[in-house]
Amino acid sequence: MMILYKPNIHYLTEHATDPDKRRYAVEAEAPRHYIDLDFYGERSVDSLPRNWSTAVEKFTLDSLNRHGIVPWHIQLMLIRLTEAFKQKNYSLIMKNSAEIGHYIADAHVPLHTTSNYNGQKTNQTGIHGFWESRVPELLAENEFNFFIGKASFIKDPTSYISKVIKESNQAIDSVLYFEKVLTEEITEPFKFSFENRNGKIIKQYSSNFTKSYNLKLNGMIERRMRQSIFSIASFWYTAWVNAGQPDLQQLTNQQFNQQELLDFEVLNETWRKANSIIGREE
Numbered sequence: 001m002m003i004l005y006k007p008n009i010h011y012l013t014e015h016a017t018d019p020d021k022r023r024y025a026v027e028a029e030a031p032r033h034y035i036d037l038d039f040y041g042e043r044s045v046d047s048l049p050r051n052w053s054t055a056v057e058k059f060t061l062d063s064l065n066r067h068g069i070v071p072w073h074i075q076l077m078l079i080r081l082t083e084a085f086k087q088k089n090y091s092l093i094m095k096n097s098a099e100i101g102h103y104i105a106d107a108h109v110p111l112h113t114t115s116n117y118n119g120q121k122t123n124q125t126g127i128h129g130f131w132e133s134r135v136p137e138l139l140a141e142n143e144f145n146f147f148i149g150k151a152s153f154i155k156d157p158t159s160y161i162s163k164v165i166k167e168s169n170q171a172i173d174s175v176l177y178f179e180k181v182l183t184e185e186i187t188e189p190f191k192f193s194f195e196n197r198n199g200k201i202i203k204q205y206s207s208n209f210t211k212s213y214n215l216k217l218n219g220m221i222e223r224r225m226r227q228s229i230f231s232i233a234s235f236w237y238t239a240w241v242n243a244g245q246p247d248l249q250q251l252t253n254q255q256f257n258q259q260e261l262l263d264f265e266v267l268n269e270t271w272r273k274a275n276s277i278i279g280r281e282e
Ligand SMILES: [Zn+2]
Pocket: 019, 020, 033, 102, 106
């Protein structure tokens, strides 16, 4: 598999964010990135129907879309990726690999599994981007280790993703609690700092606050990110195995066609010009 993935690493990295860009253009996109487990009350992710049609029957499509569908969407993406491998279709393999990676990564983020997704219900608005962007942007390069070794074959992808979501959900308490503790410890002006980004002054969580938060979480963000990378590689590998381990050698010199390149450009343009996300913000 490396024979195909390695030369395309640039594409995969760049296009892993396509699903987020699509949120500015397509209404159906937003719910694919999260699930509000708290909506289901006592019932944990284990008690939700694994099968999409059963879920629709039980909760209605409207309700599912309102509270997020990430576990089922990952299942669908895995089917698409497996099919792409069976067809040995270069562009479908690349697109679906990049995109399933995005949804799997989202499922590893605690705040993607709750209706309090940005701390808005607990007076901690902004914590979503703080956890998933600010901390890694400041610390990942020098302090996080992303070497994860070999991918594994996943026998039961649906249970696997349920487990991931369960772990994410269990981490929410700490994610919120330690931000609160630190906020009480620190004097307000030091929680945020102002930095110049491309000529624009932006307010963000200060480096000090960010580092202290990461320490309090005791490596949680790095662990979730490592787990996420391992899961993505393992889903890719599983799709390839389930497709009958097709020989990918002949795909290594393929490229996207004109129309596909144009489609990428259109998505980028729409995203650049759009003012707001359709549906949930984070
Ligand atoms: Zn997302």
